[in-house]
Amino acid sequence: MGKKTIIPFGPQHPVLPEPIHLDLVVEDETVVEAIPSIGYIHRGLEKLVEKKDYNQMVYVVERICGICSFGHGWGACLAIEGAMNVEIPERAEYLRTILHELGRIHSHLLWLGLMADGFGFESLFNHCWRVRETVLDLFEKNTGGRVVFSICKVGGMRQDISDENLKEMVEVLNGIKKEIKSLTDVFINDTSVKNRMVGVGVLTKEEAEELCAVGPTVRGSGVAQDLRLTDTHGVYGKLGFEPIVEEAGDCMARTKVRIREVFQSIELIEKAVSMIPEGPVAVNVKGNVEDGAEYMVRLEQPRGEAFYYARGAGSKFLKRMRVRTPTNMNIPALVKTLQGCDLADVPILVLTIDPCISCTER
Amino acid sequence: MESVHVEQVFEPVELSRIFSRVADLKAEGYRLGQICGVVLDDDNYEIIYSFDKGHKLLNLKLDIPTDAEVESITRIYWPAFIYENEIHDLFGVKFNHSELDYGGTFFKVSETTPWKPKK
Numbered sequence: 156m157g158k159k160t161i162i163p164f165g166p167q168h169p170v171l172p173e174p175i176h177l178d179l180v181v182e183d184e185t186v187v188e189a190i191p192s193i194g195y196i197h198r199g200l201e202k203l204v205e206k207k208d209y210n211q212m213v214y215v216v217e218r219i220c221g222i223c224s225f226g227h228g229w230g231a232c233l234a235i236e237g238a239m240n241v242e243i244p245e246r247a248e249y250l251r252t253i254l255h256e257l258g259r260i261h262s263h264l265l266w267l268g269l270m271a272d273g274f275g276f277e278s279l280f281n282h283c284w285r286v287r288e289t290v291l292d293l294f295e296k297n298t299g300g301r302v303v304f305s306i307c308k309v310g311g312m313r314q315d316i317s318d319e320n321l322k323e324m325v326e327v328l329n330g331i332k333k334e335i336k337s338l339t340d341v342f343i344n345d346t347s348v349k350n351r352m353v354g355v356g357v358l359t360k361e362e363a364e365e366l367c368a369v370g371p372t373v374r375g376s377g378v379a380q381d382l383r384l385t386d387t388h389g390v391y392g393k394l395g396f397e398p399i400v401e402e403a404g405d406c407m408a409r410t411k412v413r414i415r416e417v418f419q420s421i422e423l424i425e426k427a428v429s430m431i432p433e434g435p436v437a438v439n440v441k442g443n444v445e446d447g448a449e450y451m452v453r454l455e456q457p458r459g460e461a462f463y464y465a466r467g468a469g470s471k472f473l474k475r476m477r478v479r480t481p482t483n484m485n486i487p488a489l490v491k492t493l494q495g496c497d498l499a500d501v502p503i504l505v506l507t508i509d510p511c512i513s514c515t516e517r
Numbered sequence: 518m519e520s521v522h523v524e525q526v527f528e529p530v531e532l533s534r535i536f537s538r539v540a541d542l543k544a545e546g547y548r549l550g551q552i553c554g555v556v557l558d559d560d561n562y563e564i565i566y567s568f569d570k571g572h573k574l575l576n577l578k579l580d581i582p583t584d585a586e587v588e589s590i591t592r593i594y595w596p597a598f599i600y601e602n603e604i605h606d607l608f609g610v611k612f613n614h615s616e617l618d619y620g621g622t623f624f625k626v627s628e629t630t631p632w633k634p635k636k
Contacts, residue, residue: 484550
């Protein structure tokens with residue numbers, strides 16, 4: 156047994172686009188303990204409820220993250236609509252589902268690129284992000300934005316997406332399916348990639364449940380936990396949704412979950428487009444959220460379960476808008492998987508929970 | 518008005534019972550979802566603990582004075598350290614017997630306890 160040494164990891168590190176710090180206690184090359192620190196970029200966005208009315212708060216919440224921004228905007232709308240007991244038109248539910256799944260494809264392709272970059276496969280990184288550009292183009296064409304969309308509003312959608320554009324979206328997605336398949340085959344079959352991920356950072360089913368992990372992190376450990384199974388948001392129940400689960404619990408399993416979810420999201424979009432009804436996309440919402448009216452709702456973001464809580468104050472301002480993002484809940488699982496790993500595997504393990512520190516700190 | 522949205526379950530719990538109630542939920546197979554603080558007025562907070570079992574959500578509501586001390590649930594749900602340290606740093610609530618207490622350094626905020634009402 157070697158001498159214990161503490162190696163600081165982050166908050167600035169090549170694999171970290173955002174700051175998180177880990178104190179890694181190592182013996183020789185093995186990590187025996189990891190102590191996380193966050194809090195470097197807390198922006199106090201929830202505190203803006205004191206200055207922004209409930210409609211403006213949707214814009215604020217959407218800006219928590221540049222990757223899952225549509226989902227955040229949707230979550231904020233769901234919480235406020237729940238507190239106000241507003242029912243939105245069915246077409247709006249379909250459009251929200253379609254754009255949320257498009258966001259999942261975008262997020263997972265971005266993550267696959269970052270993962271490739273993390274283990275030094277630069278050409279794979281570039282190809283993943285090149286394909287992702289096509290998805291961003293679809294967002295831009297249909298919402299006007301590539302990062303923040305502002306198309307979701309309390310009461311429905313700010314604008315409709317024409318049936319022609321929806322059909323074109325499906326054609327474009329089906330067009331890039333083959334390319335995504337050839338890229339993701341590299342992740343699954345390439346020897347050098349497998350050497351970095353298979354059997355590395357195993358999180359057992361029991362550990363994942365004990366540590367309350369969410370999203371692809373928990374589904375990669377054999378737990379069929381996916382909020383899209385519930386009726387809290389969207390039209391997933393009508394689309395015949397089944398969660399993607401992998402059993403191995405290692406880095407490769409978490410990667411495979413995300414890869415399979417990309418193809419699943421394309422299928423869900425195709426189904427939703429084939430079923431979307433005609434009709435309005437918003438209802439007129441008047442008045443304020445009543446004093447004490449509250450609503451807690453969850454939504455399955457690309458990284459996992461996210462909470463949104465709205466509480467009224469009887470004015471145009473809310474008393475509270477709370478957002479709990481998936482990375483919050485995956486940090487304990489990360490700490491667990493780091494225990495016993497090789498020091499060289501730490502960057503890969505950090506990446507496999509798909510950390511979003513902007514989300515986590517808000 | 519009848520709600521058109523999913524069922525909301527908010528269960529009040531007393532300060533003296535929060536630890537035992539959470540322990541009961543753990544024994545029943547609930548998963549911790551989140552913990553958050555709400556400022557009720559100048560003197561009182563509400564802490565909301567959310568739990569999931571089979572995709573059903575249960576929320577415990579704990580109303581406390583702003584200077585109250587709360588028993589940490591990290592011995593039951595270790596991941597709760599994320600939320601307890603956040604609430605400590607933003608609201609100033611002290612959690613006793615925490616398994617992982619950052620001592621006020623979890624969030625690096627320019628103003629201490631920014632959510633705590635200024636009297």
